[in-house]
Amino acid sequence: MRSTVVQGFADAVRRWPGAVAVGGPEPMTYAELAARAGGVARALAGVAPGDRVGVALPHGPLAIAGVLGVLAAGAAYVPLDPAFPERRRAAMAETAGLAAVLTDAASGLPGTRIDDLPDAALTPAEPGETAYVLFTSGSTGLPKAIAQTHANLAHVVANQVAALGIGPADRLSLLASLSFDAAIPDLFPPLLTGAAVVPVDVRALGVAETARLLAEHGVTVYHSTPTLYRYLLDTGVRLPSVRAVLLGGEQCTWADLRRGARTFAEDCVFVNGYGATEVTFAAHFRVAAADLPDTDGPVPIGTALPGYALRLGADGEITVVGERLAAATSAAPATGSARTRTARPPTAPATSAGSVRRGPSSAWAGWTGSSRSAATGSSPPRSRPR
Numbered sequence: 001m002r003s004t005v006v007q008g009f010a011d012a013v014r015r016w017p018g019a020v021a022v023g024g025p026e027p028m029t030y031a032e033l034a035a036r037a038g039g040v041a042r043a044l045a046g047v048a049p050g051d052r053v054g055v056a057l058p059h060g061p062l063a064i065a066g067v068l069g070v071l072a073a074g075a076a077y078v079p080l081d082p083a084f085p086e087r088r089r090a091a092m093a094e095t096a097g098l099a100a101v102l103t104d105a106a107s108g109l110p111g112t113r114i115d116d117l118p119d120a121a122l123t124p125a126e127p128g129e130t131a132y133v134l135f136t137s138g139s140t141g142l143p144k145a146i147a148q149t150h151a152n153l154a155h156v157v158a159n160q161v162a163a164l165g166i167g168p169a170d171r172l173s174l175l176a177s178l179s180f181d182a183a184i185p186d187l188f189p190p191l192l193t194g195a196a197v198v199p200v201d202v203r204a205l206g207v208a209e210t211a212r213l214l215a216e217h218g219v220t221v222y223h224s225t226p227t228l229y230r231y232l233l234d235t236g237v238r239l240p241s242v243r244a245v246l247l248g249g250e251q252c253t254w255a256d257l258r259r260g261a262r263t264f265a266e267d268c269v270f271v272n273g274y275g276a277t278e279v280t281f282a283a284h285f286r287v288a289a290a291d292l293p294d295t296d297g298p299v300p301i302g303t304a305l306p307g308y309a310l311r312l313g314a315d316g317e318i319t320v321v322g323e324r325l326a327a328a329t330s331a332a333p334a335t336g337s338a339r340t341r342t343a344r345p346p347t348a349p350a351t352s353a354g355s356v357r358r359g360p361s362s363a364w365a366g367w368t369g370s371s372r373s374a375a376t377g378s379s380p381p382r383s384r385p386r
Helices: 005-015 030-043 061-072 086-096 150-164 181-191 207-216 226-234 254-260 372-376
Strands: 020-022 052-055 076-079 098-103 130-135 145-149 171-174 196-199 221-224 244-248 269-274 283-288 308-312 318-322 325-328
Touching: 005 030, 005 061, 005 150, 005 181, 020 030, 030 061, 052 061, 052 086, 061 076, 061 098, 061 181, 061 196, 076 086, 086 098, 086 130, 086 145, 130 150, 145 150, 150 181, 171 181, 181 196, 181 221, 207 226, 221 226, 226 244, 226 254, 318 325
Parallel strands: 020 196, 052 076, 052 098, 076 130, 171 196, 171 221, 221 244, 244 269
Antiparallel strands: 130 145, 145 325, 269 283, 308 318
16 A cells, blocks of 8 residues: 555554644544544545545534545545635536535535544545645636645655654644645644644634634644734734744745744744645745844745755746646546656756756845745746646
């Protein structure tokens, strides 16, 4: 059987059964989360490996159990955020080609209710090729369905664990909807390392209550867009337990980081992430709070993470290349290699951004993989996975 994140979670359950897996107002231990996910997997016993199962559950512990249960059943999960408009959810479901949908009483949506399912042992089944299907924002056209493989997901998770040094003492915030790729680096890394994920529904609770809950539950790794980060700082709530701040999805500035240095732990490390739905994060730039420069302008996107490389076009467009990229998918599940795209740079392994050609401007003197727009302060570049 291939190695998957749900197998990694099952291993973590055996190592830390009594540890908190899901923090927050409704905590669950590893053993409790596994039992709930096992019940979901048993209810999905009729799905075939690789079938796509919608997860139409509110942001929280039950949705996390649903995702793990779908993966344990050998299927691929497709998050259908109940807060999305009905038409959008219907279009996503039709495009993905769902075999089943998980719901609960609160959502009021049709499907298999999992809030009253009996618990069961978690025994991961042999999976299909696809782990999940997410949809792009559609900012450059119609939203695309992106099917990610188990191997690629495991690679993303391993990169995140190594880059941030995630371990049993950590508590990771989960603020992004599961329907967005931003949730991936917050959901799976803690559940494979004995740490805890702390889901907070920002849209339902508001930023002030979100900040209070993050402080109350001792979050150590915070992740959001720069916009939400700024609103969080506006609350004035201190988060002294936060040792790492990960920002992504939008451009952030040096001023943003200096302002946050007064909110988090004194030795906090700031990480600016760059990527796309097809890869989650392809590059990181990191700087310690003590080393923040007294300068203005955008923060670089850094260097490529293992398994990826960045190419810069003459027009400022960045192309991400590597063997761990997901591909767009059709309504009918694809088979074999059609689900993924593979590409390697013609020179050097895809492990660094050092081979990306530097621009002629003096603003590129400190290049670490940042784009021209990051150097000049214009809008973020387009990302074109290949």
